[in-house]
Amino acid sequence: MNAWSAEEFEAQLRSIGEKRYHHLHPFNERMHAGLLTEEEFRGWVRNRFYYQVNLPVKDAFILTKLPGREDRRQWIQRIIDHDGRTGDEGGIENWVRLGEAVGLTRRELFDGDSVLPGVRFAVDAYVDFCQRKPWLEAVASALTELFAPGLLSRRIADVQQHYPWIAPEGLEYFRARLTQQPKDIAHLLDLVINHAESREQQDACVRALEFKCDVLWSLLDSVELAYSKKP
Numbered sequence: 086m087n088a089w090s091a092e093e094f095e096a097q098l099r100s101i102g103e104k105r106y107h108h109l110h111p112f113n114e115r116m117h118a119g120l121l122t123e124e125e126f127r128g129w130v131r132n133r134f135y136y137q138v139n140l141p142v143k144d145a146f147i148l149t150k151l152p153g154r155e156d157r158r159q160w161i162q163r164i165i166d167h168d169g170r171t172g173d174e175g176g177i178e179n180w181v182r183l184g185e186a187v188g189l190t191r192r193e194l195f196d197g198d199s200v201l202p203g204v205r206f207a208v209d210a211y212v213d214f215c216q217r218k219p220w221l222e223a224v225a226s227a228l229t230e231l232f233a234p235g236l237l238s239r240r241i242a243d244v245q246q247h248y249p250w251i252a253p254e255g256l257e258y259f260r261a262r263l264t265q266q267p268k269d270i271a272h273l274l275d276l277v278i279n280h281a282e283s284r285e286q287q288d289a290c291v292r293a294l295e296f297k298c299d300v301l302w303s304l305l306d307s308v309e310l311a312y313s314k315k316p
């Protein structure tokens with residue numbers, strides 16, 4: 086089979102988000118409609134924290150495989166964005182602020198034992214994928230970030246509107262990501278579109294992105310099952 090053109094390949098990748106990204110998950114839709122209880126919101130924040138702390142870990146695995154120095158220099162910034170530096174504490178610390186704003190302690194957030202089994206399973210599968218797969222597929226799996234900015238801006242507005250018990254400082258994580266994400270997205274697209282030359286490689290990238298959508302979807306399935314009371 087012939088390789089897709091760059092435009093067609095990008096369109097194929099983007100179409101996955103319209104069908105499978107976690108903005109469509111019922112738990113996420115209830116969050117935006119203002120229907121989550123405090124317990125459900127806390128459950129989401131606590132379990133998503135396990136995803137957050139693992140982002141720099143999977144990015145470190147990918148870093149070891151990137152072939153070029155210039156790409157490694159850019160990729161390192163992703164790890165710093167989450168792990169932070171002295172004086173600029175980074176995304177994980179911002180997520181701790183969100184946790185505190187919803188009534189969780191730092192200790193509860195870092196207590197790995199309280200993570201739901203399904204969340205651990207999904208996030209560990211993502212880290213394992215990035216460790217095992219060729220760098221192109223591991224990078225492609227991060228392309229869910231393409232679909233995040235629209236969701237993040239909606240989340241900031243809707244959480245402020247519907248959950249006044251959450252202090253606005255708690256949402257700093259999402260505001261910071263909106264500034265950081267455009268450069269991440271440009272780099273991801275550059276790496277994937279320009280290096281997937283054959284149709285086989287392009288198909289593998291599409292499958293990697295589908296897999297990652299499943300990771301995010303499963304995370305919300307688990308949170309919903311554990312925290313949402315059935316009528």
Ligand SMILES: O=C(O)c1cc(C(=O)O)c2c(n1)C(=O)C(=O)c1cc(C(=O)O)[nH]c1-2
Binds near residue numbers: 236
């Ligand atoms: O809040 C969200 O909905 C959301 C989703 C995603 C994503 O699509 O994986 C990421 C983020 N946020 C995010 O903040 C972030 O730093 C991030 C990194 C990655 C990744 O896979 O490398 N995804 C995401």
